[in-house]
Amino acid sequence: xxxxDPLVLPTAARAAEPLHVARGTRRPTAEPAPVRWLLxxxxxxxxGLFLVLPLAAVFTQALQHGVxxxxxxxxxxxxRDAIRLTLLTAAIVVPLNTLFGLAAAWAIARFRFAGRGLxxxxxxxxxxxxxxxxxxxxxxxxxxxxxxxxxLADRGWPVIxxxxxxxxxxxFVTLPLVAGELLPLLEALGAEEEEAAVLLGAGxxxxxxxxxxxxxxxxxxxxxxxxxxxxxxxxxxxxxxxxHVRGLTNTIPLHVxxxxxxxxxxxxxxxxxxxxxxxxxxxxxxxxxxxxxxxEPGAPRAGREAP
Amino acid sequence: MSLRAYSVLxxxxxxxxxxxxxxxxxxxxxxxxxALRAAGLSxxxxxxxxxAPRALAAYRLSFGAALVSSLVNVAWGLLVAWVLVxxxxxxxxxxxxxVDLPFALPTAVAGIALTALYAPEGWVGRLLALAGVQAAxxxxxxxxxxxxxxxxxxxxTVQPVLAALEPELxxxxxxxxxxxxxxxxxVVWPALVPALLTGFALACARTLGEYGSVVFIAGNLPxxxxxxxxxxxxxxxxxxxxxxxxxxxxxxxxxxxxxxxVHLLQRWSRVHDEPS
Numbered sequence: 001x002x003x004x005d006p007l008v009l010p011t012a013a014r015a016a017e018p019l020h021v022a023r024g025t026r027r028p029t030a031e032p033a034p035v036r037w038l039l040x041x042x043x044x045x046x047x048g049l050f051l052v053l054p055l056a057a058v059f060t061q062a063l064q065h066g067v068x069x070x071x072x073x074x075x076x077x078x079x080r081d082a083i084r085l086t087l088l089t090a091a092i093v094v095p096l097n098t099l100f101g102l103a104a105a106w107a108i109a110r111f112r113f114a115g116r117g118l119x120x121x122x123x124x125x126x127x128x129x130x131x132x133x134x135x136x137x138x139x140x141x142x143x144x145x146x147x148x149x150x151x152l153a154d155r156g157w158p159v160i161x162x163x164x165x166x167x168x169x170x171x172f173v174t175l176p177l178v179a180g181e182l183l184p185l186l187e188a189l190g191a192e193e194e195e196a197a198v199l200l201g202a203g204x205x206x207x208x209x210x211x212x213x214x215x216x217x218x219x220x221x222x223x224x225x226x227x228x229x230x231x232x233x234x235x236x237x238x239x240x241x242x243x244h245v246r247g248l249t250n251t252i253p254l255h256v257x258x259x260x261x262x263x264x265x266x267x268x269x270x271x272x273x274x275x276x277x278x279x280x281x282x283x284x285x286x287x288x289x290x291x292x293x294x295x296e297p298g299a300p301r302a303g304r305e306a307p
Numbered sequence: 308m309s310l311r312a313y314s315v316l317x318x319x320x321x322x323x324x325x326x327x328x329x330x331x332x333x334x335x336x337x338x339x340x341x342a343l344r345a346a347g348l349s350x351x352x353x354x355x356x357x358x359a360p361r362a363l364a365a366y367r368l369s370f371g372a373a374l375v376s377s378l379v380n381v382a383w384g385l386l387v388a389w390v391l392v393x394x395x396x397x398x399x400x401x402x403x404x405x406v407d408l409p410f411a412l413p414t415a416v417a418g419i420a421l422t423a424l425y426a427p428e429g430w431v432g433r434l435l436a437l438a439g440v441q442a443a444x445x446x447x448x449x450x451x452x453x454x455x456x457x458x459x460x461x462x463x464t465v466q467p468v469l470a471a472l473e474p475e476l477x478x479x480x481x482x483x484x485x486x487x488x489x490x491x492x493x494v495v496w497p498a499l500v501p502a503l504l505t506g507f508a509l510a511c512a513r514t515l516g517e518y519g520s521v522v523f524i525a526g527n528l529p530x531x532x533x534x535x536x537x538x539x540x541x542x543x544x545x546x547x548x549x550x551x552x553x554x555x556x557x558x559x560x561x562x563x564x565x566x567x568x569v570h571l572l573q574r575w576s577r578v579h580d581e582p583s
Contacts, residue, residue, distance in 0.1 A: 028481035029474060029490070036394055043390040044402065046383045050455050051405045053430065054412075054420035061423055100329045107322040113311035119326070121570070125334055128562040130516020131414075132536035133555045136543060137337035140344050145548060147340075172333055195315055204317035226410070233413025235519035240540060253415040253519070260419055260523070269423075272416040279411040286411075287404040 058276045061269035073259075073270035081247045082255035082271070085163060089251065090231045093170045097227050098220075101178025106212075109186035110194070120183075124176045134172050135240025138165060161243030166251060169237040174230045181223030185216055218292040221285065229282040233275055341559070344552035356553040361529055362538060366557070368446060369515060369535040376453035377461075377510040381503055384461025391462070392469045406462050409455055414519025421452055422523045444526030449534065452521045453514040460513065461506030468502040468576075469495075501576030505569055512565040516558060 031039070063070055073079065107113075108120055126134065143149050143160040152159055159165045193215070197207045213220075235253040242249040250258065252275055259268035311319070345353065356362065391403050409417065424431045425442040435442055442448045472495065480490040518536040526532035535558055542551040 029477040031487055039386060040390050040394055040396050043387045046387060047402050047405060050458055051408050053424055054417060057420045057423045103322040104326040106318060107326050110316050111311055111314055111319050122330060128512050128566045130536045130558055132518050132539050133559060136539060136551055136555055137341050140548060141337050141340045175333060191316060198315045229411045235413060235415040253413050256415050268419060272419060275413045275416050282411040283404050283407055
């Protein structure tokens, strides 16, 4: 059964109604204007206090030493090292987790097999794990006292307190993000178009590039951008495995913490503002991608024509 | 009998193989390692570690603050979802997009920004000081940080349900003589309860293990403002690996339990939605 159908008719019916019946009368299913404005004011106040104020705080604090001080803070060597490691981490993590997301979504949404429900339930697990615990499990597994630690050390491959540890911990915390976007999308789309393509003689890659990918591109973009934001901003897990080696294992969030703990508050906020800008771009792209996804639960107001 | 139903689509083997390998290496094996480490302790040692006064205080703060902040977010999240779905006003689209900010903003950035705001000399802290309240470096600060982190969950679970609610139901209630308030409590509210509970449980699960946004604002005094994830980190830094693993096992058990509750709630709400 198509779940979207019951949603379509009321939307269309509502749009057909006249917007105002007559001056001074209100529809019996609407609240009186003062109540409406009171509720809007309360909601705006709450979002302003918890979302807008922190954003404003970041940028005002970041610019306390002027533009020159800001530029100096974000271009000093330690900051550049942190930016480099963060970009490197994201460049490894995002493609790998995208590959995983595509493979997992394809296997789970398109095939019925034993253990499918269990596999589906296992994918979101990293989201329920505290970032500190996410870091801890890799220290236990790969650290000097873990079962793989001595073997890695013998080969001169330090993982924990080294960049590979940062990458692995980030892989873990961002693992479900692309899969979580693609899986419900593929399930909602159904397999008919792909089956038709196969029956018409298309090969596996042709089906993927010409049927599946065009259908999921906005969801995929959404997943990519969320995965990237989390990969660049992850703090707890990376903090545990990094050992805070300056110039070697500091990512941007860890560099922010170092500056903050050295009471270089303005510099800390200047570097933090880079991540804040990234977050704002992420929200913008997510919003634009959401407008392209038809009848997605997150975009209930997306206009849709009645059949 | 075959273990999978027949399909004409290609790629099942490689896709499933890669998925299983990736998930095993990155998630299942490391999580199993945690259980193995915790199992290295005898039952008495394990029990003594996880019920030490410092551990109990940390659990109390982490669980208590997660609970309080999630309740705050249920009330305000319902209001925000209602306003964003039902009313049109200048700035609505911007506010709607901003609701996801706690997902996108790195937790360390949220932590230092909230600390700057709620410190005694900060914009909000100054106002609170007039009322004789100190938020930063107290348990209240922990609640503030977790409220920020949990904000999107209730809003985003209630929004689609509210948008899909058929206006005919409310119109019928009004026709039968119900006022707006009665319509809300008797018609709209029951339909929203599953979504509210799901959002609440999701917010709890997310905030329970939160670290980055909390450590800056909490003060981190043992027995007073020390959250459970921080205590795990401290044990790790003291090379008390089994102790860290024991505390982590308890936290992880609670998180997975919450995830299970979310799953059951979602199934329950689907059963409710399904027109037979």
